[in-house]
Amino acid sequence: MSRINAVDPATAQGRARDLLDGVQKKLGITPNLMRVMANQPAVLDAYLKLNEALGQGGFDAKAREAVALAVAGANACDYCASAHSAISKGLKVEPAEIEARLAGRSSDPALSAALGFARRVVETRGFVSDVDLKAVRDAGHGDAEIVEVVALVAANILTNYINHVAQTAIDFPAVDASAHRVAA
Numbered sequence: 070m071s072r073i074n075a076v077d078p079a080t081a082q083g084r085a086r087d088l089l090d091g092v093q094k095k096l097g098i099t100p101n102l103m104r105v106m107a108n109q110p111a112v113l114d115a116y117l118k119l120n121e122a123l124g125q126g127g128f129d130a131k132a133r134e135a136v137a138l139a140v141a142g143a144n145a146c147d148y149c150a151s152a153h154s155a156i157s158k159g160l161k162v163e164p165a166e167i168e169a170r171l172a173g174r175s176s177d178p179a180l181s182a183a184l185g186f187a188r189r190v191v192e193t194r195g196f197v198s199d200v201d202l203k204a205v206r207d208a209g210h211g212d213a214e215i216v217e218v219v220a221l222v223a224a225n226i227l228t229n230y231i232n233h234v235a236q237t238a239i240d241f242p243a244v245d246a247s248a249h250r251v252a253a
Contacts, residue, residue, distance in 0.1 A: 073235035075104035084110035088117065101240045102148060102228060112231075119224050126217045131160050132180060133221060135170045139184040140225035142171035142249030143191040148232040149225065150246035151239050171249045182208030183218055190222045192251045 078089040078099050085107040093099045106113035123133065134157045141149035150171060157167050166176060173188035175181040186205040189197050205215060231237070 071101070071105065071235050071238050073105050073237075074108060075101050075238070076107040078104070081107060084114070088113045092117070098240075100152065101237050102152070102232060105231060105235045105237050116224070116227060119220075123217070123220060123224060126220075127213055128183075128217060128221070131157070131162060132183070134160060134162070135175060135180055135184055136187050136218060136221040137225045138167065138170035139173040139187045140191055140222055141229060142173065142246050143188050143251045144226065144229040144233075145247045145250035146229035146232050147244060147246050148237045148239050148241075149229055150244040150249075151241040154244045155241040171244075171246060173249075179208050179210070183210060183214065186210075186215070187218050187222050188251065190219055191226070195219070 076085055076089065078086070078093060081089050088110055089099055089103065089107055092103045103113060106116055124130075126133075128136070134153050137149060137153040138157065140146075141153055154167050154171075157170070158164075162170075169175055170184060173184045175184055182205050186197070186201060189201045193201075202215070205218075210218075
């Protein structure tokens with residue numbers, strides 16, 4: 070049971086209703102996370118705009134989802150692990166690869182380096198080392214990709230933390246992310 074109300078799209082009013090209608094039209098569903106964010110339409114609006122802007126970055130949808138999985142695993146966010154696993158399956162990512170991504174790894178070496186870096190950003194709260202930067206650069210990522218990974222981490226921490234606080238009801242096939250959590 071969610072500790073924060075999930076706004077019902079049928080009874081939402083004003084900006085919350087407009088935003089939830091837009092989510093429904095774009096996704097075909099209105100995930101509980103969006104409904105929780107709709108309690109403060111400015112938060113939902115900011116989240117949607119940030120994700121839209123990051124969609125124009127250098128990483129494709131599969132890579133963005135991979136970072137989301139790595140962050141969900143690092144933060145043990147079952148809601149995000151569940152949502153991004155379902156989205157990744159829809160993008161034809163194999164189950165073993167999804168599991169690896171939750172742990173911050175990938176069968177693709179360049180993506181694996183980006184995911185490892187994303188986890189280091191979470192683990193160190195952004196205070197990554199020169200060694201961490203060298204590793205991601207040695208895998209072929211430049212400053213643009215590094216900054217993009219940090220932005221993707223930040224966007225996903227927002228959703229992870231809202232889900233932790235709200236204990237958002239999972240409306241996707243459930244995935245337990247606790248095995249992938251980084252030490253606090």
